Amino acid sequence: MPRAQKPNSKKERRQESEKLILEAAEKVFAEAGFGGATMQLIADMAGLPKANLHYYFPTKESLYRQVVQNIFQIWLEAADVFDKADGPAEGIGAYIDAKMDISRRHPAGSKVWASEVMHRAPVIQDYLETTLMEWTEGRAAIIERWIAEGRMEPVDPRHLLYMLWATTQHYADFNHQIETLNGGTPLSDAQWDAATQSVKEIILRGIGITT
Amino acid sequence: MPRAQKPNSKKERRQESEKLILEAAEKVFAEAGFGGATMQLIADMAGLPKANLHYYFPTKESLYRQVVQNIFQIWLEAADVFDKADGPAEGIGAYIDAKMDISRRHPAGSKVWASEVMHRAPVIQDYLETTLMEWTEGRAAIIERWIAEGRMEPVDPRHLLYMLWATTQHYADFNHQIETLNGGTPLSDAQWDAATQSVKEIILRGIGITT
DNA sequence: AAAAATCTTGACCGGTTGGTCAGACTGTGG
DNA sequence: CCACAGTCTGACCAACCGGTCAAGATTTTT
Missing domain, CATH: 1.10.357.10 (Tetracycline Repressor, domain 2)
Structure with missing residues (x-):
């Protein structure tokens, strides 16, 4: 039976990661602007590998649009x-x-x-x-x-x-x-x-x- | 004797070029932000080759600072x-x-x-x-x-x-x-x-x- | 007119960026 | 327990960026 021992489940993790990324992205976009922001910086701030960002948000622009x-x-x-x-x-x-x-x-x-x-x-x-x-x-x-x-x-x-x-x-x-x-x-x-x-x-x- | 037949003289051209570059830079920095602006874009808008920009302003940052x-x-x-x-x-x-x-x-x-x-x-x-x-x-x-x-x-x-x-x-x-x-x-x-x-x-x- | 100083520019370079991808990993339904 | 869909990631790449430089053109000085 799938209980959530840790905050782990497919959908929970998805929401959690997306939230983490969006919060990091908001800060980085605010501090550096769209052009100055880098996916690597956002990834570092979110504590995730860069490739993971592109799994949830295919492009930098789509991430920015969501923010x-x-x-x-x-x-x-x-x-x-x-x-x-x-x-x-x-x-x-x-x-x-x-x-x-x-x-x-x-x-x-x-x-x-x-x-x-x-x-x-x-x-x-x-x-x-x-x-x-x-x-x-x-x-x-x-x-x-x-x-x-x-x-x-x-x-x-x-x-x-x-x-x-x-x-x-x-x-x-x-x-x-x-x-x-x-x-x-x-x-x-x-x-x-x-x-x-x-x-x-x-x-x-x-x-x-x-x- | 150095008359200015056309708007040509060393100092005149220098001022003219600098003004041209600064005006173009202001627009590009405003539209794209510092990170989004490129020296190439500024050069194109000023109608000068990119290398010429670096003659008058050694770095992108120095140009930005002047603006x-x-x-x-x-x-x-x-x-x-x-x-x-x-x-x-x-x-x-x-x-x-x-x-x-x-x-x-x-x-x-x-x-x-x-x-x-x-x-x-x-x-x-x-x-x-x-x-x-x-x-x-x-x-x-x-x-x-x-x-x-x-x-x-x-x-x-x-x-x-x-x-x-x-x-x-x-x-x-x-x-x-x-x-x-x-x-x-x-x-x-x-x-x-x-x-x-x-x-x-x-x-x-x-x-x-x-x- | 020759020498010096200043200006102009195409070609080039190392570093960074957004984005890709194959494959490993993991929770889920049967 | 297995098969499958969903999740994760290191390694990689083509494109682009700021900046350099050597060589030529132009103006100024001697």
Whole structure:
């Protein structure tokens, strides 16, 4: 009878290895970029022989594509809080909270995403044109409704969204610069809270919400 | 007597070639990243044989370093408007104008800079620790003075600066995403103005300045 | 005009990279 | 216990990369 004495079974091992590879790949792609990353480096970081990577992911590009899709998924899920809110203060505030949390917990993934978009999105252009486009238009409509209801100042919804993305993602993509300016040490828990508070405070006041 | 019939003279040609190479390198580094860029690609884009690149820039890294330093220079010069202003509305407003202008006119350079910082600043870490650190502390002091004088809301100066950097740079680094969401076409002059206006409006109102 | 200094370039090289593959290994179903 | 499908890996390869170099071309200096 096939019990799992050790975490061994055909399917378990497969999932485990894939996860190991994807995590290593995310870090290496983030630190070196797609062009600078090597399968050997990813293999070393995952603790597997290089040929094993090519068993699970036939090409470097397919591995990269999976990493990008994973972070895009996380990115999209943060949007849920936006929909559940019944007003701009709650909706945008919670969205900033969620995106700052992603920046803190998935800095590598955020960098991979940023790098992909900066390089003209060679592998996820279709996502931008479909999923992201729909998402953006949907939220822009919500914001416009809030404006029409007089619950916030009339600002261009798209530029507001860009500002939300830019500001929150900055704490992931440029964390090295922020660390350097912070005396070479990573932000503490309290400093992350302060950062989130600052961002929320300025933006919410900026769209006419008094807390 | 050495007249310049055609744009030929030793020093002129040198400057011309270096400029040609640096412009090509900026584009290629921006599009492919340091690791993905090849000297051959840069040479082709500059219309020169590869060996010629190595005459002017001994290594790929030295060429890259020059590109990064150039954009850093432009970046720093935008700060002048900050100092000349005698209040937050004028200072921060003009700074946003200047940085949006850079994003528009030097998207490639901005991307190279972003990429460099994202990859933990392997070649310009010393700049971050010295020049950028001093710059940041200087402007933070100015902002704190404005706050003490009651000319703007008490916000953390550093997080305000990060927001300025993030928001303005976003229009360069993520211009492909913005173009896609704009229906696949680049922002028009009017749209750039609208973007700048939106950013200024939200941030200035966000720090308590009523226009 | 000759010599010196600077510039240009095709050909070349050692090292690295993504990817392949034959064969060993291992859990699984009968 | 066996046969089979799935998993693993060392060795290998063609392609490509950054960088070199010698020899020629061009400009500057004497």
